[in-house]
Amino acid sequence: MSATMQMRLGPDVVFDLPTLQYDAFKESMEARIATIDTLGGVPTQQHYGWQRTIDLSGVRFPLDQGGVTPLDGLRAMIRSGAAVLMTDSAGHVWGEWVVKSLSVDSSQFVAGNAPARQAWSLSLVCDRE
Template structure:
């Protein structure tokens, strides 16, 4: 089964733990310095944040995936830093999970949701080293 994207050991697959969208917001800061008789000069102050939101749907009754959500929650509570990569070759860098949201609906008689819409909020991690070796280690538990 193709894995279009991976967040550390969590593989987004087409059925069990799939995603329908990725949103990315990059914030950079520019300081404005007033100059007499001219336009304000702008000075680049650097980036202040790179946030990613991954949205998807899980159908637990047919394909599973709720255990993956619990694993993702556990790693986020533990402060794990995870690489985000796509099958297309995009390496988004190291990220931390800042939020995990779910909208569970269509519950069966045991209380198990038949549909679970999820949102995972990520923020780019600026510290530490980042290399293909570190990505492989995080993906494959090395």
């Protein structure tokens, strides 16, 4: 693995320092609980699993960092809906994840309508650990 790599998502997306570096990493886990009404009593709660999410965000400068194409792999993952393996630079396997959303805020346009700055955020949902 590259010395500048932070994470790899599937075979095609590498979060690394020169092209697609994240500046913020937020991990959350939420219990999935359903409320079940009972006849004449207090509703009861039924735990039926959990959901783990990771939110990544960063700012990239496409003119200096490989153009706009590094985000294309994430867009393709959203279209496919497939779960892909995520690993980090230490070799830790995080399990399989699905890309839930990608948001890109492009600004500071130059000749040819190319963005000089892109703030991006990505939300991943764990499919299996």
